[in-house]
Amino acid sequence: MTPVRARLGLVHLYTLVAMCSVAIPLEAQAPGSDTVASYYNAVGEYFRVPSSEIMILSEWRLAAEEIPVVLYTAGQSGISPEAVVALRRSGQDWPTVARRYGLNAANLYVPIEGSAGPLVRVYQAYGSRPQTEWSTIDLLDDDIVGLVNLRVLSGVFQVRPGVVLQARDRADSWVGAYRTLVRR
Secondary structure, eight states, rough: OOHHHHHHHHHHHOOOHHHHHHHHHHGGTTTHHHHHHHHHHHHHHTTOHHHHEEEEEHHHOOOOHHHHHHHHHHHHHHHHHHHHHHHHHOOOOOOHHHHHOOOOOHHHHHOOOOOOGHHHHHHHHHHHHHHGGGEEEEEOOOHHHHHHHHHHHHHHOOOOOOHHHHHHSOOOOOOOOHHHHHOO
């Protein structure tokens, strides 16, 4: 076999491997995919979206924790989840997507008691200004993902947001917080 043919064979092999990995949802490639699947089911039930649509969204290679943000944004603004995903995949961050559809810190606010855990930065911003100015708080991607997941998990488990934040403090992610809440 010539060096050129050998190199072409490797290129074809790498292309095949890359295509196969794209076909498998990102989260299903990771350990703990049973937890992710259960999280997806809970998110689907919360938003009253068929599991088939959740699976389609998961194939867009978004982090599992971003799927509730897609559905929340779509539901609040009356657009399709696919339109939200398209903006996100075009490179826009969550604050830009949220602003485009009229979402801000004021309408993402979830009342809590006690520690804000990973959302301490945004809750300090809420506490440092009057409620009439909350819409001017600059949010980060993690703030939006956190606030939406806090709302969703609190609703899924019918618990106070503080319980969800405690679970998130003990976990490495919002999906991990979901796993902690399932086991309690």
